[in-house]
Each structure stands twice: as C-alpha cells, then as structure tokens.
Amino acid sequence: MNVNQMMMPEDVEDVLVDGIPVGFSVKLRIPYYRGVALSLVENIEIKYDNEVYTKDQLKFTTKDGTFTFAEMATMTTLRWEFGEKATVFVPRLGGFGMGGHMVEATVAIRISYMGGAFPSKCAKYVSVTGG
Template sequence: MEREVIQSVGFRNIVENGEVIGFQLKLRLPYYRGVFLSQLRPGTLTVDGENFTKEQITWCLQGEEYTAEEMAEDFKTHWNPTETAVLKVKKPGGLTQGYHDLKYGFCFTSSYMPPVMQAALDPDKESFVFMPEFGHHVNERRLIIV
C-alpha cells in the first residue's frame, strides 16, 4: 500500500460486456483505527476538472458494493487501515488513455465524538467547518491510464 491516500495501483477503466461503463480508483484510509461505513462522509471526486458526485460513485469494501446512502446506514462493516477501498465511478466511455488529475475529499467522524457535532459535517458544502476531531482529507494525485 502506498503512503498517498489515492493509490496508483488499480486506477483503470471498468469494462462490462465489452463496453467501458466508467473507471475506478483505490483509496487507503488515513486513520490508524479504521472506521465503520456509517462514519464516512463521501465527497465529490474531480477528474481533470469534471466533478463526479457521491451519487455517481460506488464504494467497494471486502468484496461488497455500497452507495453513499447504504454506507450512511451501515454500522457493522468496518474499513480497516490495512485495506484499500475501490471507488467505482459511472462514466460512459470511461477515461482516455494518458495522465489524469484527480482530487477527492472525504471525511469521517470519530466514534468517541457526540452525534450533534457529527451532524454538521458535509465535505461538499462551502460552509464546512473543519474541526480537528474529524478526519477531513482532500487528496490530489496525477495518475495514468494505459
């Protein structure tokens, strides 16, 4: 696993039935304790200036796929810091060969913080207030699809 949150391994187009339906990338969790899926607050992915909302992204952990809505309700599935998550992004035709600039922001709540404070988090809103108790990460990386 690489030090960067956005991993270079696993960045590629997704092909189903001979058709490119989107692309995927891998993330590692930058938190030593791990989190339950309900603690995650997925944000918007930007690739070469094009935004992909959390509704266009499916998270894959431990062989299962989750939408943002499903993650918000999942209090049992735990993302360990030693495993990567695969984000599958819907984009007919996928990405072209070559370099792409990626930017992804997400945050997570700590299990020991009060729920009232947790409710204020939304990494997509400009009014987002960073509190040191919460992990808020905006990650940028240039990767290549061959």
C-alpha cells in the same frame, strides 16, 4: 497514516461491461489512523480533471460487498479497516480514457471526538499512456 498515500496512481483503472468502458475505479485507503463503521464515512468525492463526481454518483466496495452511500449510512457493523483498499466506482462514460489526467479524491470521516467530519484530499497525476 500519510494522506499522500490514500490513493496511488497504479490503483486507477477502467471498468468495462461487455467490453465497453462504463467508468473507472479508484482504490482508496482510509485517511485516519483506525478503521471505522461505514456509517461514519460522511463524504467521498472524486475529481477527474475538472469533472466532479459526488457521493450519490459513486459506489463503494469493501471486503463485505458493494454499496451506495445511502446504504452505507445505515451500516454500523460493516467496516472500512485501517490500511484496507476500498474501491470507488466512478460512472464516467468512456472510462479513464487515454492520456494523463489529474485525479483528486476527497474523503471525510466523521470523528466523534473532533466533533464532525474534516475532508482529507489526495491528488495524483495518472497516465495510462506513460505521458
């Protein structure tokens, strides 16, 4: 697993509701060498330039559905598999917007044998207008 590939620039896109950009989504792969139960996802944070979106603002979608972090804390049988792209919804009014922006994802998985959760970070410059 290469933490630099946790998030790819082409996996960031606007989310429209009735044609209105209500946020953007980011696809993430787990920064660990195996899949885990969703209850082990201790933290996810998305930074858009200098705006910080914390886990209570985000929604997390896997092959099994879309969940809040409060829900995920109770999910011990649903899993985020190794290599699976999960989608994080970031509620940013106006969506990703024009131009280029720095997107930084932080993911911390609780790893029992390490005694806790350690954040992995991946930052990418994403541009929807090619500059």
